[in-house]
Amino acid sequence: MLERAxxxxxxxxxxxxxxxxxxxxxxxxxxxxxxxxxxxKLIMTGCFGLCARGPIVVVYPEGTFYQxxxxxxxxxxxxxxxxxxRPVERLLHSEKEEDGSLKAINETAxxxxxxxxxxxxxxxxxxxxxxxxxxxxxxxxxxxxxxxMTPQGVIDEIKKSGLRGRGGGGFSTGMKWQFAHDSVSxxxxxxCNADEGDPGAFMDRSLLEGDPHAVIEAMMIAGxxxxxxxxxxxxRAEYPIAVQRLEIAxxxxxxxxxxxxxxxxxxxxxxxxxxxGAGAFVCGEETALLNSTEGKxxxxxxxxxxxxxxxxxxxxxxxxxxxxxxNITQIILNGADWFASMGTEKSKGTKVFALGGKINNTGLxxxxxxxxxxxxIEEIGGGIPNGKKFKAAQTGGPSGGCIPAELIDTKIxxxxxxxxxxxxxxxGLIVMDEDNCMVDIAKFFLEFTVDESCGKCTPCRIGxxxxxxxxxxxxxxxxxxxxxxKMEQLCYxxxxxxxCGLGQTAPNPVLSTLKxxxxxxxxxxxxxxxxxxxxxxLVSFKIDPALCIGCTKCKRNCPVNAISGEIKQPHVIxxxxxxxxxxxxxxCPKNAIVR
Amino acid sequence: MKTLAExxxxxxxxxxxxxxxxxxxxxxxxxxxxxTCGIAAGARPVLNAIVxxxxxxxxxxxxxxxxxxxGMCKLEPLVDVIMPGSEKVTYVHVTPEKARRIxxxxxxxxxxxxxxxxxxxxx
Numbered sequence: 001m002l003e004r005a006x007x008x009x010x011x012x013x014x015x016x017x018x019x020x021x022x023x024x025x026x027x028x029x030x031x032x033x034x035x036x037x038x039x040x041k042l043i044m045t046g047c048f049g050l051c052a053r054g055p056i057v058v059v060y061p062e063g064t065f066y067q068x069x070x071x072x073x074x075x076x077x078x079x080x081x082x083x084x085x086r087p088v089e090r091l092l093h094s095e096k097e098e099d100g101s102l103k104a105i106n107e108t109a110x111x112x113x114x115x116x117x118x119x120x121x122x123x124x125x126x127x128x129x130x131x132x133x134x135x136x137x138x139x140x141x142x143x144x145x146x147x148x149m150t151p152q153g154v155i156d157e158i159k160k161s162g163l164r165g166r167g168g169g170g171f172s173t174g175m176k177w178q179f180a181h182d183s184v185s186x187x188x189x190x191x192c193n194a195d196e197g198d199p200g201a202f203m204d205r206s207l208l209e210g211d212p213h214a215v216i217e218a219m220m221i222a223g224x225x226x227x228x229x230x231x232x233x234x235x236r237a238e239y240p241i242a243v244q245r246l247e248i249a250x251x252x253x254x255x256x257x258x259x260x261x262x263x264x265x266x267x268x269x270x271x272x273x274x275x276x277g278a279g280a281f282v283c284g285e286e287t288a289l290l291n292s293t294e295g296k297x298x299x300x301x302x303x304x305x306x307x308x309x310x311x312x313x314x315x316x317x318x319x320x321x322x323x324x325x326x327n328i329t330q331i332i333l334n335g336a337d338w339f340a341s342m343g344t345e346k347s348k349g350t351k352v353f354a355l356g357g358k359i360n361n362t363g364l365x366x367x368x369x370x371x372x373x374x375x376x377i378e379e380i381g382g383g384i385p386n387g388k389k390f391k392a393a394q395t396g397g398p399s400g401g402c403i404p405a406e407l408i409d410t411k412i413x414x415x416x417x418x419x420x421x422x423x424x425x426x427x428g429l430i431v432m433d434e435d436n437c438m439v440d441i442a443k444f445f446l447e448f449t450v451d452e453s454c455g456k457c458t459p460c461r462i463g464x465x466x467x468x469x470x471x472x473x474x475x476x477x478x479x480x481x482x483x484x485x486k487m488e489q490l491c492y493x494x495x496x497x498x499x500c501g502l503g504q505t506a507p508n509p510v511l512s513t514l515k516x517x518x519x520x521x522x523x524x525x526x527x528x529x530x531x532x533x534x535x536x537x538l539v540s541f542k543i544d545p546a547l548c549i550g551c552t553k554c555k556r557n558c559p560v561n562a563i564s565g566e567i568k569q570p571h572v573i574x575x576x577x578x579x580x581x582x583x584x585x586x587x588c589p590k591n592a593i594v595r
Numbered sequence: 596m597k598t599l600a601e602x603x604x605x606x607x608x609x610x611x612x613x614x615x616x617x618x619x620x621x622x623x624x625x626x627x628x629x630x631t632c633g634i635a636a637g638a639r640p641v642l643n644a645i646v647x648x649x650x651x652x653x654x655x656x657x658x659x660x661x662x663x664x665x666g667m668c669k670l671e672p673l674v675d676v677i678m679p680g681s682e683k684v685t686y687v688h689v690t691p692e693k694a695r696r697i698x699x700x701x702x703x704x705x706x707x708x709x710x711x712x713x714x715x716x717x718x
Contacts, residue, residue, distance in 0.1 A: 002611070002612060002646055002647070002649065002650035003612070003615075003646075004615075004642065004643075004646040004659050005615070006613075006615055006616055008616075039643070039646070060615045060616045061615040061616075061658040061659065061660050062660055083629065083634075084629050084630050084631070084634070084661070084663055085627075085628075085629040085630070085660065085661030085662045085663055086630075086662075086663040124616055125613075131605055131608075131609045132609060132613060134602060134605050134606045134609055135605075135606055135609030135610045135612070135613050136613075137606070138606070139602065140606075143599060143602075256596070256597045256602070257596025257597050258597070260596075262596070264596070264597070264598065264599055264602065265596065265598055265599070266599075
């Protein structure tokens, strides 16, 4: 029988860590208890995007959007909403219209400005059911290219769409396909780069978890276009849910004869295997990824020859990022002109961003290229928590740079971001407020790349280490003004001489913070002061005797007994004992503690 | 191996099953009163009959939802039919048989079954 209601429980990594598996099984139990299991369909979907409000449950046909759902809430949803048709108001993600009625979910601030092309099925279909993917025109794009288009025709369509690589570099996808197509060889490969390693980025993971068949279908189309019969998806082992759903999806596709020999009876062969990465950041670099896929050490290769000429097992290889593949079926089905109608002159389509840091609506957003940073932060992101001031946004992770507050009206696309010294990167977007020290941020990212450098080339292995030491001395107040200039020189040296993308972009966070927040560096060096109060070596806590009322709260809060004083008498901090944890600061009712 | 026709059959079958996900302003809405009063008066078999009928007739543009008590408990089971662009029609004392006729006559062919409405019952 047709189910009259569908309950969708988010099964993305964010909501899963919020116990959505238990919520799912609780729904099963409660629905059974009420004798509703044949009337109501319960499924687990991919990410809805609004991770900050997870775990999320959506009930159709009304499209009711529940947030922060707990296992204890399930019975109420079943008994009230499913049985009696009364939505549980206290759990609604609600924004009201002027007349007081509830806004439709697509009209709320978080979703209104988004355009979901890549994430179209995430949070709508059950990613573990190939039938549900088929219902939303699944594998129709593949059918179309094989029955109606020539390989060159497919490539021309992708070229015409203006799609550029979503992994970070922004190279024309159509050109990449053309090069792989033009290389003459008996064997070619299609590879999907799902080794998403940037701190704070989870776009690819969410797509694989929410709509794995879309990536498989796109790889099949790529295989047809360049003349390859074998595909590999290189995905990190730290994404267990994504790996599991990919395995299920590949299994189902083989069962349906969608992967394998003579697909759909159309005479084309293609199959896909998974390769699990062990979590090295450098393996996201395409040549290192190819080495790792072959079972070798994950170190980059010299380019040229490019992978399109000599890639996996020395054969011509097409390698694209997960999100790039996510666009392909839609371009084939809706046409290149439709795709090119979105975005800016040189950056077409949409981009998925993982929004994190000091922002209210942490989560996954997909916006048309050319949307301003202000729209993302103030409207979709819901602004900065606790009324703090926006200071900068970091894009591109450890390879990118900072966009300062004065450039908040920058339209986000590949070229604009490069022009202001950052880069699109894979799509991590970390928001920072006035409490973040920019030197500390640069140090954080550089520490990451120093850790992840494979060590094959000297500029990256040693240069970044020395750069890190200089940054460290800035945060400790032991650097000189000459050191700042030396740092800048070293940055350019590393960029120009490193072997692969990791080294070539590693100094970017330092360079861009030096460019936009040089005054903060100078403050650390000259006045031995950290304006944001983050760098511990430069912070000292004092109690203003004029403000202190001697309530003893700070004394009780201090974990190392560094504060002394009698009741109703001004207290004193012993600097030699103080560990600068800031516990006293948070408790003080009179704001008498200064740093 | 699934042929192209078999894949298309799966698409069609799943499409009608998944029609309730996603909301479209042009959809016809059938709302069944499912508060305690409605359930006690027999709203559940009515709801099931409606869902069954919608499926059998492949009415993918029809959304069946439920609502709470609207205050006319003695007239339950109540069923609202909301066609886009026209006034809501409320049927009272609905049974599974009446529900099937409402779908055939009103939802499919656009003819309101006047004798099942509040005014119709009085007359």
